[in-house]
Amino acid sequence: MPDSPVTAAESADVVIVGARCAGAATAVTLARAGHHVIVLDAATLPSDTLSTHLLWPAGLAELHRLGARTAVEALGAPRLSHAYAAGAGYGITSTFPAVDGIDYALCVRRTGLDDVLVRTAITAGADVRQRCRVTDLLWSGNRCAGVRYTDSTGTVTEISTGLVVGADGRHSTVATLAGAAQPYHTVPSGRDCYYAYWRDTTGLPRDTAAQWRAGADLGTAFPCDDGLILSLVQPPTASGRTGPTAAERRYTAAIARIPELAARLDGCHRIGRVRAATGLASYFRRSTGPGWALPGDAGHFKDPVTAQGIRDALRYGRLLGEAAADHLTDADALDRALRAWERRRVVECRAIFHWTNRLARGEAMRPMEIELYRRAAADPALAQLATGIFTRTNAPGELYAPRRAAQLAFGALRHHPDTPAALRDIASEIRTGTRDAITTHTVLRGAPPTHPAAPAPDRPAPRSELRATLTVSPNPDRRAPAADDR
Ligand SMILES: Cc1cc2nc3c(=O)[nH]c(=O)nc-3n(C[C@H](O)[C@H](O)[C@H](O)COP(=O)(O)OP(=O)(O)OC[C@H]3O[C@@H](n4cnc5c(N)ncnc54)[C@H](O)[C@@H]3O)c2cc1C
Numbered sequence: 001m002p003d004s005p006v007t008a009a010e011s012a013d014v015v016i017v018g019a020r021c022a023g024a025a026t027a028v029t030l031a032r033a034g035h036h037v038i039v040l041d042a043a044t045l046p047s048d049t050l051s052t053h054l055l056w057p058a059g060l061a062e063l064h065r066l067g068a069r070t071a072v073e074a075l076g077a078p079r080l081s082h083a084y085a086a087g088a089g090y091g092i093t094s095t096f097p098a099v100d101g102i103d104y105a106l107c108v109r110r111t112g113l114d115d116v117l118v119r120t121a122i123t124a125g126a127d128v129r130q131r132c133r134v135t136d137l138l139w140s141g142n143r144c145a146g147v148r149y150t151d152s153t154g155t156v157t158e159i160s161t162g163l164v165v166g167a168d169g170r171h172s173t174v175a176t177l178a179g180a181a182q183p184y185h186t187v188p189s190g191r192d193c194y195y196a197y198w199r200d201t202t203g204l205p206r207d208t209a210a211q212w213r214a215g216a217d218l219g220t221a222f223p224c225d226d227g228l229i230l231s232l233v234q235p236p237t238a239s240g241r242t243g244p245t246a247a248e249r250r251y252t253a254a255i256a257r258i259p260e261l262a263a264r265l266d267g268c269h270r271i272g273r274v275r276a277a278t279g280l281a282s283y284f285r286r287s288t289g290p291g292w293a294l295p296g297d298a299g300h301f302k303d304p305v306t307a308q309g310i311r312d313a314l315r316y317g318r319l320l321g322e323a324a325a326d327h328l329t330d331a332d333a334l335d336r337a338l339r340a341w342e343r344r345r346v347v348e349c350r351a352i353f354h355w356t357n358r359l360a361r362g363e364a365m366r367p368m369e370i371e372l373y374r375r376a377a378a379d380p381a382l383a384q385l386a387t388g389i390f391t392r393t394n395a396p397g398e399l400y401a402p403r404r405a406a407q408l409a410f411g412a413l414r415h416h417p418d419t420p421a422a423l424r425d426i427a428s429e430i431r432t433g434t435r436d437a438i439t440t441h442t443v444l445r446g447a448p449p450t451h452p453a454a455p456a457p458d459r460p461a462p463r464s465e466l467r468a469t470l471t472v473s474p475n476p477d478r479r480a481p482a483a484d485d486r
Contacts, residue, residue, distance in 0.1 A: 006148065008157040012038040012127075013328050015147050016165040017134045017174050019045060020110075021313035022296025023167030024117035028066050029321025031125035035328060038159060039126050040149050042133040046115035050277055052195050052232045052304060053113060054209060054222050055106045057099040058392045059311035064100060065318060068120045075112040077225040078206045080105040083387045086260060087213030087365050090373040094383035097393040105209050107224035109197075113310075137164060137177040137292070143331065144178065144291035162328050164292045167317060172298035175285055180294065183283035185443045189303045190362025191218065193277040194251035195232040198268035212260045216364045218305065219254060219261040229268060231261065234305055236362035237278065247276040277304070282357055284346060286448045288338035290331070295320045300345060302353055303360035306390055316345045343446040350444040354436040355389060355396040366425040367416040371408045372399070374415060400433065 014030050016023045019041035031037045043049070055063070063069040081104045085092045096103045122128050131152035138146035138158060146160040166174025175181045200206065206223035219233040233254035240246070251274040255262050280303055287299030294300075296313035323341040327334040365373070376383040388394030400408075409426045416422040 005156050006158050007155050009160070010038075010157065011146075011160045012036045013161065014038070014163045014165060014324070015040065015159050015161045016126075016167055017041075017147065018165075018167035018169060018296070018298070019043075019118050019121070019128050019130070020049065020114045020167070020169075020296075021117065021310050022298070022317035023165065024114070024121045025062070025066055025314045025317030026165050026167060026295055026321045027121040027126040027128070028068075028117075028124045029318050030325055031121065033321070033325040035325065037121075037126040038161075039121060039128040040132040040134055040147070041128070041130050043130060045118055045128075045130040046111050048109070048111045049114070050275060051110055051309070052193075052222075052230055052307070053108055053110050053224070053310065054220075054230075054307040055108065055310060056307065056391045057096050057102040057105060059314065060102045060104075060106055061100040062311055062314035062318065064102065066117075066120055066314065068116050071116040071120070072108055072113060073106070075108050075116070075225045077106050077108045078223050080107065080207055080209045080223065082208045083390070084208050084210040085213075085373070085386075086211070087373055088370040090370075090377040092373060092376045092383045092386070093208075094376075094380065094387045097384060097388045097391055099391055099393060107209070107222040107230055109225055109228075109230075112225060134168070134173055137174065142290060144289065162291065162331070163324055163334065165320065166292065166294045166298045167296045167313075168298050170297045170301055172294060174292060175294055175298050178289055178292050178294075180286045180289070180299075183281075183285045184449050185439065186281050186283035187357045187360075189280040189282065189305075189360045190236055191234040191280075191303065191305060191360050192237050192250070193232060193234055193280070193304055194247055194254065194274050195230060196251060196274045197224075197271045198229045198231055198265055199271055200227055200229045200268050202267045204264070210261075210264065212258050213365055214258040214260075216362060217254050217257050218359075219258040221261060221264045228271065229265070231255070231265060232304070233258070233261075234360075234362075242276070242278065244273060247274045250276075280304075282353060282360070284353070284444065284448065286342075287345070288335070288342045290335055293320055293324075293338050293341070299342075300349060300353075302349075302356040305359045306352065306356040308352055308356065308390075308392075311392070312345075312349060316341070319344065342448065346444055346446045346448065350440050351396050352389070352392065353444070354440070358432070366428070367412040367418070367422040368408050368425050368429055371411040371415060375408070375411065400429075405429070 013035040014037045016039040019039045027037050027039045132149045134147045134149045136148040144164050148158045150156050166172050209222050211220045216236045222230045224230045235254045282302045285299050287294040295317040302308050323337040327337050412422040
């Protein structure tokens with residue numbers, strides 16, 4: 001091993017890098033199964049992070065499974081019993097299809113939400129350490145066998161372990177050090193994100209998660225905890241200046257272009273600055289290798305436009321814990337379980353991935369979509385089906401099943417004033433559907449390509465010999481996905 005300033009060494013059954021949604025869910029599950037789990041996070045906790053935070057019923061169901069829902073609800077966010085979507089002159093109100101008996105959404109700021117998750121992990125028995133940044137992975141042959149981290153005092157510690165979980169977000173250090181940072185499938189977003197909080201003094205009902213489309217703009221208003229409204233706008237991506245002034249200008253301009261959103265915020269008072277996330281891309285990364293796995297954004301990310309990330313980070317964090325819990329002493333069985341877990345996430349997420357990428361195109365509503373809104377505004381069952389896509393109780397394919405797709409196409413031709421535009425859109429839908437199907441049946445079929453940095457599983461050195469045989473990660477790929485967050 002090269003000379004290093006390592007001043008402490010220990011071991012654990014599992015080391016989890018990142019203590020928020022994915023990390024906490026994995027930690028809770030493995031600690032409850034009786035394993036010695038150490039969770040390391042570079043941040044001071046509790047703290048905010050760059051993320052809005054709408055939780056559909058499926059996200060709340062995941063919190064419930066972790067035993068965290070009651071504490072999250074106690075943070076005081078109003079139950080959102082209705083979804084509202086408006087565009088092209090049509091307004092659609094719907095209730096939520098229930099998931100595990102939960103038929104409402106919730107919007108809880110991340111400081112409180114993540115704090116509940118961390119406390120749940122600690123109560124389950126996990127050793128959660130904040131202000132600890134993981135800088136290297138340790139390897140035994142080509143098997144990941146530990147981490148090296150630096151704490152807030154500058155102490156450098158190595159932990160040897162049978163499983164390293166990279167729950168460290170989009171710019172994942174673990175993905176980079178494992179050679180998996182480059183996604184094997186990625187789709188750039190056509191939209192930027194700007195959001196801020198507003199104190200809601202209007203007295204208007206606070207029971208609806210609302211989204212408006214106007215031209216190519218998209219804006220939302222979600223009542224959240226502490227009497228606030230979270231309002232996110234997603235205009236088409238813009239080039240040019242970045243920074244706080246540009247974010248403020250683009251946020252304000254986008255709201256002005258969405259009159260119904262401006263009307264909802266009229267009389268509310270802005271709290272704090274505008275936050276921006278630009279240069280986003282949705283992706284799948286290779287998410288497992290010998291001794292390592294990437295739940296949450298570290299392995300898979302979808303544009304925020306469909307608000308799926310927290311639910312998926314919780315769900316696949318929990319499922320990773322369940323998959324690994326019985327195999328931590330058997331490397332081959334563990335790696336098989338990890339691969340099956342990764343495949344399951346790809347299979348379960350690919351349809352919503354395609355659907356999200358459609359909504360992230362950053363364009364005005366097309367004729368087929370307008371026709372969908374027109375029909376759903378008068379058809380509660382169709383409205384609930386569309387809402388069910390966001391709650392993951394319905395698949396996007398149900399909306400575009402052949403019969404309904406034909407109805408939408410004929411309706412678009414009949415009702416849209418610009419027939420050539422409707423025809424172009426129908427042709428484009430066929431092309432997009434075909435392309436997505438091909439992608440699903442090739443790239444996203446559930447068997448991600450083997451990355452050269454993580455070849456076939458290799459049996460690890462026995463624990464007693466591990467310290468002598470560990471090597472520090474050569475950091476094969478320092479590249480991170482393009483993103484420009486402020
Ligand atoms: C603008 C925006 C809006 C969004 N809105 C929504 C929404 O409304 N609803 C929704 O469901 N999802 C939303 N998402 C997605 C959601 O934020 C993510 O999917 C979710 O946070 C993923 O959780 P995670 O645990 O994987 O990662 P994160 O929440 O990113 O947590 C990663 C943790 O890892 C730690 N870490 C990183 N590197 C290291 C290291 N080297 N050592 C130690 N610790 C490290 C970080 O400090 C951090 O605490 C949004 C995302 C964005 C960008």
